[in-house]
Amino acid sequence: MFAVVDIETTGGYAAYHRITEIAIYHHDGKQITDFFYTLVNPGRKIPSFITGLTGITTSMVEDAPAFEEVAEDILRLLEGRIFVAHNAHFDYSFLKKEFEAAGISWQSKKLCTVRLSRRLVPGLRSYSLGSLAEALGIPVHNRHRAGGDAEATAHIFTRLLQRDKEGYIQQLLKRNSGETILPPNLPRWEFDRLPAAPGIYFFHDSRNRIIYVGKAHHIKKRVAGHFTGVSRQWSQSRIRNEIHHITFETTGCELVALIREAEEIRKNWPKYNRAQKYRVEEWGIFVYEDRNGYLRLVIGMVGRHTSPVMCFATRGDAWNFLWQKVQQYELCMRLGGLQEGVHTCSEAETGFCRGACAGRETPRAYNKRVQNMLKSLDEAARHTIILAGKGRTSAEQAVVMIENGRQVYYGFLSCRAKLNQPGRLRKKLTAAMDIPAVWQAVNSYLLNPRDMQIKAL
Numbered sequence: 320m321f322a323v324v325d326i327e328t329t330g331g332y333a334a335y336h337r338i339t340e341i342a343i344y345h346h347d348g349k350q351i352t353d354f355f356y357t358l359v360n361p362g363r364k365i366p367s368f369i370t371g372l373t374g375i376t377t378s379m380v381e382d383a384p385a386f387e388e389v390a391e392d393i394l395r396l397l398e399g400r401i402f403v404a405h406n407a408h409f410d411y412s413f414l415k416k417e418f419e420a421a422g423i424s425w426q427s428k429k430l431c432t433v434r435l436s437r438r439l440v441p442g443l444r445s446y447s448l449g450s451l452a453e454a455l456g457i458p459v460h461n462r463h464r465a466g467g468d469a470e471a472t473a474h475i476f477t478r479l480l481q482r483d484k485e486g487y488i489q490q491l492l493k494r495n496s497g498e499t500i501l502p503p504n505l506p507r508w509e510f511d512r513l514p515a516a517p518g519i520y521f522f523h524d525s526r527n528r529i530i531y532v533g534k535a536h537h538i539k540k541r542v543a544g545h546f547t548g549v550s551r552q553w554s555q556s557r558i559r560n561e562i563h564h565i566t567f568e569t570t571g572c573e574l575v576a577l578i579r580e581a582e583e584i585r586k587n588w589p590k591y592n593r594a595q596k597y598r599v600e601e602w603g604i605f606v607y608e609d610r611n612g613y614l615r616l617v618i619g620m621v622g623r624h625t626s627p628v629m630c631f632a633t634r635g636d637a638w639n640f641l642w643q644k645v646q647q648y649e650l651c652m653r654l655g656g657l658q659e660g661v662h663t664c665s666e667a668e669t670g671f672c673r674g675a676c677a678g679r680e681t682p683r684a685y686n687k688r689v690q691n692m693l694k695s696l697d698e699a700a701r702h703t704i705i706l707a708g709k710g711r712t713s714a715e716q717a718v719v720m721i722e723n724g725r726q727v728y729y730g731f732l733s734c735r736a737k738l739n740q741p742g743r744l745r746k747k748l749t750a751a752m753d754i755p756a757v758w759q760a761v762n763s764y765l766l767n768p769r770d771m772q773i774k775a776l
């Protein structure tokens with residue numbers, strides 16, 4: 320009824336790497352009943368550092384069958400059994416991927432011996448296969464080879480079944496029919512206590528260092544989303560295994576979450592935020608004078624030596640902002656950077672261009688409106704904007720104040736607090752870090768304030 324599995328691979332991610340070796344031990348709930356083992360030709364070179372770890376070389380697998388060739392056999396060995404592995408998610412995701420490539424849809428209930436051991440063999444410093452086997456007095460032959468590791472896992476599983484007096488494994492199998500598979504080192508209660516509320520959340524590693532910060536409308540739903548199989552980025556075993564704790568902070572409304580997220584990323588520079596490229600992207604609106612003397616607007620990425628008129632978190636936000644302004648000041652879609660290509664606006668039949676793109680309006684007349692638009696941005700930046708929205712509890716409100724386009728303040732005040740005196744608010748609120756990411760968040764949010772009201776300008 321159980322299939323205890325271990326695989327070796329060409330690397331860490333199911334999305335990019337292939338299986339090189341697989342071992343399956345059948346287990347009837349008391350003992351090992353059968354086993355199966357094969358090398359698999361991954362159809363590519365095995366990186367030398369992987370060979371260093373497993374001892375499996377490219378030439379060893381050259382004559383081995385490809386996964387497609389043994390897929391049917393492997394399927395028969397797994398079908399109708401509960402999948403058991405040490406870090407089950409890792410082996411499971413590789414097998415699922417390989418089966419898919421072979422045109423087979425496979426799905427199974429699974430048990431993770433790391434997770435089971437945390438519960439049934441509590442108090443160990445490490446739950447790696449080697450440490451656990453040692454703690455239980457199980458000898459491991461051929462460590463880091465599929466055969467040796469699967470055999471050790473099967474013996475560990477026997478012990479876990481013996482230790483499980485309270486039916487924890489049965490309980491888990493019942494509960495596991497849901498799709499959320501928690502990281503093996505994360506205590507379930509830490510996940511269970513996550514609130515159904517907006518805010519930010521932190522993933523911590525075994526030394527409690529923050530390795531990821533995220534923001535969400537609904538913290539629990541968002542975190543659960545990270546741990547369902549479909550999210551490719553998070554099903555990567557590396558981060559799953561590193562997550563030991565989750566903490567959170569509720570914020571009531573979205574803008575405070577955006578500001579707090581930007582601050583915490585800057586403060587902690589978590590490794591998995593660093594890895595996400597889009598985090599460091601910043602989009603801006605730029606102005607330059609073209610050959611014919613027209614002032615042109617263009618949306619582009621903000622670099623170290625550029626000076627945008629305004630910054631946004633995404634290209635779409637910059638576009639939406641510019642679109643409003645181009646309409647409002649009757650600018651040209653093309654010179655205004657909203658439409659690319661050689662067509663003039665009249666050909667594209669947009670209503671508000673006065674013909675600058677076709678040479679029917681002089682640069683002087685056209686540029687005047689561009690300059691008025693730029694001036695309006697400057698003036699808007701000198702105003703103080705106060706926004707209010709839902710707080711963390713019904714007794715408070717979240718307040719964000721953008722003072723003169725120079726400083727952002729945020730915090731939580733009583734629902735009865737008056738919001739018309741910036742001088743007072745400044746003392747009651749917290750000054751946000753003055754970093755581009757905070758401004759991006761604020762500018763993008765102001766385009767479309769979803770859950771806050773603008774109280775004063």
Ligand SMILES: [Zn+2]
Nearest residue numbers: 651664672676
């Ligand atoms: Zn035009």
